[in-house]
Each structure stands twice: as structure tokens, then as C-alpha cells.
Amino acid sequence: MAIFHFSLSSTAMFVLFLIFIAFLGYCLYVKYTHMKYDHIPGPPRDNFLLGHSPTFLRIMKKGDLVHDKFLEWAETYGPAYRIHVLHYVLVFVTCPEATKEILMSPKYPKDKFLCNSLFNLFGQRFLGTGLVTARDHDHWYKQRRIMDPAFSSLYLRGLMGTFNERAEKLMIKLTDVADNKTETSMLKLVNFVTLDVIAKVAFGVDLDQQKNKSLFPKAIETCLKGMVYSIRDTFFQFNPKNRPFIREVRDACRLLRTTGAQWIHDRKVAIQNGDDVPKDILTQIIKTAGKEESMTTEDEEVMLDNFVTFFIAGQETTANQLAFCIMELGRHPDILEKVKKEVDDVIGMKQEISYDDLGQLVYLSQVLKETLRIYATAPGTSRDVLEDIVIDGIHIPGGFTCAFMSYVTGRMEKFFKDPLKFDPDRFHPDAPKPYYCYFPFALGPRSCLGQNFAQMEAKVVMAKLLQRFDFTLVPGQTFDLQDTGTLRPKSGVMCSVRHRKS
Incomplete structure (x- = not known):
């Protein structure tokens, strides 16, 4: 028994010794990366191993915006500064020349760490290897080439009827709000309409969110929030307190993918039966798989990857843009009156807005x-x-990740005079175009397809909102931003809405 006890203790000690050696080796590797990149300007690390991660977590816990810290560091440390998280090195770049060189070229792959983080969330497949997260150029290019027809100008012209129809549902809801003289969250309402649009236009499904409250908005928000924590908090999933939320994230991912599987199945059956089907995103997703000689389980999963990608990307960011736009117009009555006049001149009393009308709404585009x-x-x-690269005169050894933040460059005085002033004339057709410092849809071959x-x-x-309604912001609300992976107005943009007088 004593011999057995001695043997067990020796085994345990040997395992601990191996763990110690592995940890020591990892620490030496982290030290090596510090030495390799510490000639690049950057803020001091919070922690030898965790790097700058504790700063991000403190900001998130306070409900503040980590992107404001990135902006502060860019103004302090210059057009290329480095941060560390474990052994990962990120170089944040605001240099337009480097932005052009890297984003416009296909030779720089998507960020491996980020794509792996989005592949699944806490063990549940999320975006997988769809169009946004595919790192292999050939795999991405094949998907992009097949998706392109669903986003051609000819096809988009044909969507005007659906855009009008879904926007009308929002106008009906706003009519109720105006008649009842109640206050409403514009963010909530535009979320409903963009979800209706993407479901109908991309997948041929009628959700009618204005009447039927589905689980999708909450599921999308939960997935995005889970995405933020999985990327910025290395040990989030190991904290027992986070288990209920992690279960919510997994359930939300499953809901989106299960829904996608059902919609894909229904469309496949329609195609097999010879029914007329639209040339929408769903048909293109199925065509992507149809190029394969035989379908594998992974091919089926990639179809769902693209479903989730388009479902979230096609709804969330547009809704947030609309809410921010309403918020800023509410804060600037002079701009609001100017854009209303343009809508009146172009649209008049028409209920159906045409594709050609959109081209004449020049000032609205600027807004x-x-x-x-x-x-x-x-x-x-x-x-x-x-590979090694020189950015703003700094030689940087290869093997790092380059981050480009349109939020940061869009708020820098060196690129935009008085950057926090809302001034649509910056984008007047005759104004000089921003030189690689404005890229809300990214740039180059991997720019946003939609x-x-x-x-x-x-x-x-x-246009429909401005044509028919006046709105004012409810006093007392904040204009703070909320980071849920995408940025949204924290207040929800609470408004009083009333009918416009003829």
C-alpha cells in the first residue's frame, strides 16, 4: 500500500512538474512577444499575462465604451500602437496609407483569433465559416461569387416593392403612436422593420414583427452580447456565475440555426417541386451548396452559417443606423427641416417610393x-x-493582427474638423472624399456585400418617416452608446411622434 501511495504521489508530482514546465515555457513565449513588439508605442500593460484585457473588462463592467479607449490611445500613441492580450499582439492603425495597403489587398487574411471566436459561441456553432468568417480566400471567393447576384443593382431595383411594403407597416404603427399621443422607442420600432425586411427579402418569410412579437430580436441581441464577452474576456466561460447567461447564448444560437434549417428545407422542397422561387439570399445559399457534387454535413453547416450571418448582419446594423439618424435629426432641427424639404420636393405625397427617387435624395444620403x-x-x-511590414515609419515583424476602427478615425480631428459636430455637408458631392479614414462597411474585397x-x-x-411625421426627443434621456458587438443608442431613442401638417 505504501509503495502504491508513493507511486501515485510521484505520478501527481510528475504531472505538476510538466504543467509547471509548460507554464514556464508559455511565459517565456509571452516575454518573447513583448520584446519583439515593445518598440511600437502603446499603453502600459495591466498584467504580464493578461496584457490590456483587464482594462477592457473594467470599461465593460462600468457600461462604458471600449472604442472610446481605443480613440484615446490613438490620439496619445499615434497612428500605429500596440496592445497585448496573452500572447496575441494587436496593432491598431489609423494611418490611411497602411489602411489602404492592407484592407484593399486580398493577401491579408481575416483575423484568425476573431474568426475562431465567431465560429462558435461557448461550444455552440455560430457564424462558422460563412461569408464573413471564411479565412481561406478560395472558400470565401466561391461563396461571394455565388452570392453576388442577390445583391446586383438589377435585383435590388426589384426589391423596392418589399422595402415600401414593410416600411408602410412601420408607418401604420407610428400612426397609432401619434394618435394615442404616447412616447415610443424608435430603436425598437426600426428593429422590427429591419427584421421584417431581411426575413422577407432574403428568406421569403413573413414575420410581421409589428404584430407578432417573435423571439428573434432577443436571440440576436443575446448572441451579439455573448460574442463580445467571448472575445474580450478570456476566462468568461470558466466563471460559474456566467453559466446561466452562457446557456442563454447557446439556446439563442440554436434557435437561429434551427430556424435556418427549417427555412432552407422548405425552400429546397419548393425548388424540387418546380415552384417559382425568388432569386434571394436563401436561393443563393442553396445554390452555393448545389455546386458541390455531393453534400456533406459540413456543406449543410456552411449553409446555416450564411443564414445566421445574413440574418444578423442584415438587420442589426441597419436598425442601429436608423435609430442614430433619428436621434441626431432630433438634436438638430435645422438639419431636420432641410432633409424634410428635400423629401417633400422629391417624394411629395407619393406612397410608393421608386428606385429613381432614391438617387435624388442626395441630402438624405449625406445625413x-x-x-x-x-x-x-x-x-x-x-x-x-x-510578413514584416512598415507602418508610419515603424518596422513591425510579421505575425500580428492589425485592427482598423472606423469609429476611431471617424472621430479624430486630424481627419474630420470638429469631429463630434453632426455635419452632413462633409459628404456633399463636391466635398473632398475622406482618404481611407471612413469605412463603415470595411474596404476592399472583403467589404460588406450588403x-x-x-x-x-x-x-x-x-423618407417615409420624414414625409409623414414630426418627432421630438423625449427630454432627459442620454445620448450614450451601448456596445453589443455592434453599437446602438443606449436610451433606445425615446420620441414623441405626431402627424405632419400638410
Whole structure:
């Protein structure tokens, strides 16, 4: 028995010794990365191993915005500064030349850490290897090429009827609000309409969120919140207090993917039966898989990856842009009157807004662009840089991640005079175009496929709203931002709404 006890103790001690050696080796590797990149300016680390991660967690716990810290550091440390989290090195770049070089080239892959974090959330598959998270260029290009027809200008013209129809449902709801003289959250209402639009236009499904309260908005919000914690808090899932929330995130992911599987199945059956089906995103997703000689389980999962990607991306950021736009117009009556006059001149009393009408709403376009400058709802993007590179005169060894934050560059005085002033004339057709410092939809080959779709939808909704209603912000609310992966107005943009007088 004593011999057995001695043997067991020796085994345990040997295992502990191996763990210690592995930990020591990891610490040496972290020290090596510090030495390799510490010539780059940057804030002091909070912790040898955790790097700057504790700063992010303190900001999140206070309900503040981590992107404001990135802005502060950019103004303090210059156009290229580094931060550390464990052995990962991120270089935040505001240099337009480097932004152009890296984002416009296909040779810099998407950020491996981020894509792996979005592949699944706490063990439940989330975005997988869909269009946004595919790192392999050939895999991404194949998906993008097949999706392109669903976003062509010809196809988008054909969506005007649906954009009008869904926006009308919002107008009916706003009529009730105005008649009853109640206050309402504009963020909540525009969330409903953008979810209706993406469900109908992309997947051929009638949700009618204004009448039927579905679980989707909550599921999307939960997934995005889980995404933020999984990326910024290395040990989040190991804290027992977080288990109930982690279960919620997994359930939300399953809801979205189960729904997608059912909608895909129904469309496949319609195609097999020879029914007329729209050339929408859902049909394109099925066509992507149809290019394969035989369907594998992974092919089926990639179809669901793209379903979840488009379902979330097509709803969340557009709703937030609309809410921020309403918020800023409510704060600037002079701009509100100017954009109303343009809508009156172009649209008049028409109920159906045409594709050609959108092209004449020039000032409204400027308002929407200026909204995204100050409130980049998708605040940034990142790329892995595997080879040595020189950024703003600093030689940086390969093997790091480059982060580009449109939120940060959009709020810097060096790029935009008086950056916190809401001034749509910055985007006047004759004004100089921002040089690689304004990219709310990213840039280059991996830029957002749905940006024209999103801006058409935003224009239709805003034009109808401005045509028919006056709105004022409810006093006392904050204008703070909430970080849920995307940025949204924390207050919900509470408004009093009333009918416009003819």
C-alpha cells in the first residue's frame, strides 16, 4: 500500500512538474512577444499575462465604451500602437496609407483569433465559416461569387416593392403612436422593420414583427452580447456565475440555426417541386451548396452559417443606423427641416417610393453617411499580417493582427474638423472624399456585400418617416452608446411622434 501511495504521489508530482514546465515555457513565449513588439508605442500593460484585457473588462463592467479607449490611445500613441492580450499582439492603425495597403489587398487574411471566436459561441456553432468568417480566400471567393447576384443593382431595383411594403407597416404603427399621443422607442420600432425586411427579402418569410412579437430580436441581441464577452474576456466561460447567461447564448444560437434549417428545407422542397422561387439570399445559399457534387454535413453547416450571418448582419446594423439618424435629426432641427424639404420636393405625397427617387435624395444620403461617421455601427475590422511590414515609419515583424476602427478615425480631428459636430455637408458631392479614414462597411474585397441593400432600405424608411411625421426627443434621456458587438443608442431613442401638417 505504501509503495502504491508513493507511486501515485510521484505520478501527481510528475504531472505538476510538466504543467509547471509548460507554464514556464508559455511565459517565456509571452516575454518573447513583448520584446519583439515593445518598440511600437502603446499603453502600459495591466498584467504580464493578461496584457490590456483587464482594462477592457473594467470599461465593460462600468457600461462604458471600449472604442472610446481605443480613440484615446490613438490620439496619445499615434497612428500605429500596440496592445497585448496573452500572447496575441494587436496593432491598431489609423494611418490611411497602411489602411489602404492592407484592407484593399486580398493577401491579408481575416483575423484568425476573431474568426475562431465567431465560429462558435461557448461550444455552440455560430457564424462558422460563412461569408464573413471564411479565412481561406478560395472558400470565401466561391461563396461571394455565388452570392453576388442577390445583391446586383438589377435585383435590388426589384426589391423596392418589399422595402415600401414593410416600411408602410412601420408607418401604420407610428400612426397609432401619434394618435394615442404616447412616447415610443424608435430603436425598437426600426428593429422590427429591419427584421421584417431581411426575413422577407432574403428568406421569403413573413414575420410581421409589428404584430407578432417573435423571439428573434432577443436571440440576436443575446448572441451579439455573448460574442463580445467571448472575445474580450478570456476566462468568461470558466466563471460559474456566467453559466446561466452562457446557456442563454447557446439556446439563442440554436434557435437561429434551427430556424435556418427549417427555412432552407422548405425552400429546397419548393425548388424540387418546380415552384417559382425568388432569386434571394436563401436561393443563393442553396445554390452555393448545389455546386458541390455531393453534400456533406459540413456543406449543410456552411449553409446555416450564411443564414445566421445574413440574418444578423442584415438587420442589426441597419436598425442601429436608423435609430442614430433619428436621434441626431432630433438634436438638430435645422438639419431636420432641410432633409424634410428635400423629401417633400422629391417624394411629395407619393406612397410608393421608386428606385429613381432614391438617387435624388442626395441630402438624405449625406445625413445617413454622416450618421455612420460618428456612429460606426460595425465599429471596425481586422486582418492578420504574417510578413514584416512598415507602418508610419515603424518596422513591425510579421505575425500580428492589425485592427482598423472606423469609429476611431471617424472621430479624430486630424481627419474630420470638429469631429463630434453632426455635419452632413462633409459628404456633399463636391466635398473632398475622406482618404481611407471612413469605412463603415470595411474596404476592399472583403467589404460588406450588403451595403447598397442596407442604404436603400434606410433611405426608404427615413423618407417615409420624414414625409409623414414630426418627432421630438423625449427630454432627459442620454445620448450614450451601448456596445453589443455592434453599437446602438443606449436610451433606445425615446420620441414623441405626431402627424405632419400638410
